Amino acid sequence: MVSGEYLFLPTERVLFGPGSLARLAEEVDRLGGERAFLITGRSLAEKTNFVGRIRTQLGPRLAGTFSAIRQHTPRGDVARAAAQVQAAAADLLISLGGGSPIDGTKAVARAVAETTGRLPPHLAIPTTLSAAEFSHLVGVTDEARRAKTGFADVRLAPRSVILDAELCLATPMDLWLASGIRALDHAVETLYAPGEHPIPDVLALEAIERLFRLLPASKADPGNLVARGELQLAAWMSFFGVVNTPLGMSHILGRRLGATYNVPHGVTSCITLPWVMEAMAERRPRPLASMGRRLGAAAAAEDTAARAAADSVRDLIRRLELPSRLSQVGVPQADLPAIAEAAYPEGEEREMALHLLRRMW
Numbered sequence: 001m002v003s004g005e006y007l008f009l010p011t012e013r014v015l016f017g018p019g020s021l022a023r024l025a026e027e028v029d030r031l032g033g034e035r036a037f038l039i040t041g042r043s044l045a046e047k048t049n050f051v052g053r054i055r056t057q058l059g060p061r062l063a064g065t066f067s068a069i070r071q072h073t074p075r076g077d078v079a080r081a082a083a084q085v086q087a088a089a090a091d092l093l094i095s096l097g098g099g100s101p102i103d104g105t106k107a108v109a110r111a112v113a114e115t116t117g118r119l120p121p122h123l124a125i126p127t128t129l130s131a132a133e134f135s136h137l138v139g140v141t142d143e144a145r146r147a148k149t150g151f152a153d154v155r156l157a158p159r160s161v162i163l164d165a166e167l168c169l170a171t172p173m174d175l176w177l178a179s180g181i182r183a184l185d186h187a188v189e190t191l192y193a194p195g196e197h198p199i200p201d202v203l204a205l206e207a208i209e210r211l212f213r214l215l216p217a218s219k220a221d222p223g224n225l226v227a228r229g230e231l232q233l234a235a236w237m238s239f240f241g242v243v244n245t246p247l248g249m250s251h252i253l254g255r256r257l258g259a260t261y262n263v264p265h266g267v268t269s270c271i272t273l274p275w276v277m278e279a280m281a282e283r284r285p286r287p288l289a290s291m292g293r294r295l296g297a298a299a300a301a302e303d304t305a306a307r308a309a310a311d312s313v314r315d316l317i318r319r320l321e322l323p324s325r326l327s328q329v330g331v332p333q334a335d336l337p338a339i340a341e342a343a344y345p346e347g348e349e350r351e352m353a354l355h356l357l358r359r360m361w
Contacts, residue, residue: 028092336361
């Protein structure tokens with residue numbers, strides 16, 4: 001019998017299904033919000049009617065909107081948003097978009113708490129599959145250094161999440177699919193995370209099976225709301241209780257690559273994940289063998305099934321027509337040693353990272 005512990009994040013409620021944005025005002029009421037502040041990105045604000053729909057629902061309770069959170073959550077954007085939140089005397093934050101607005105809102109919440117002593121509740125409305133809404137992790141980019149720094153605070157996990165598949169129809173297909181590979185990255189790295197985590201493991205395997213089945217279906221039929229909604233649930237499963245499962249080398253390298261070279265994190269996962277899995281199939285074959293068998297390598301030996309899992313991910317990325325090499329996204333080959341050193345300042349892991357980066361290039 002295994003033993004361990006499970007820590008819960010403070011997420012209280014998840015509303016899901018097409019049209020669930022209609023319950024936004026109800027959820028703001030439940031959280032006690034009287035002056036809500038919306039944080040989003042420029043594309044959603046300018047190219048969709050989503051901000052207008054939120055304004056219509058909340059009326060005078062929408063105290064302000066900041067629509068300039070950019071990719072990789074620059075620190076300056078967070079500072080400007082936090083200043084506007086405080087000037088509006090907002091008591092609740094709403095994030096709308098992908099991982100950058102959601103992470104940015106977590107960072108804004110912390111900045112407000114440091115100034116006022118009160119942490120405003122956060123209601124997240126994602127439009128990609130990055131699953132940042134189910135995490136206590138925050139990544140913010142230092143613009144001067146072109147490097148992403150992060151912090152973890154369980155208090156910053158959104159208290160409410162609205163998963164409305166209709167909102168995802170506006171997400172560009174390449175971004176949608178790449179963020180799905182990001183969710184796959186979460187699920188895979190859950191499996192081989194240190195320690196015992198039996199509940200996340202089960203959900204990770206279910207997420208993997210759904211992502212493999214539904215991402216190609218969503219690509220083939222972009223208007224399929226059922227597939228989009230099921231993919232949102234798969235992304236949730238992929239990041240279930242992340243506080244219990246530390247992320248591995250694929251994410252660590254992706255964090256170093258993303259902000260420095262302006263590569264979306266979904267794309268970094270497309271490039272890093274298969275190679276890291278291939279290495280982990282040799283180091284820790286059992287967790288990946290469970291994935292390989294779930295995907296069809298049922299009769300294979302453990303090491304064979306583990307390698308099949310890595311090959312399956314590489315094939316899925318190819319079928320989705322997503323980038324698979326660092327050379328495709330503008331990462332200079334000469335920078336690979338510095339990337340490895342930034343990710344792992346010393347030791348055996350740095351050598352492994354450099355070896356894999358060279359294979360990725």
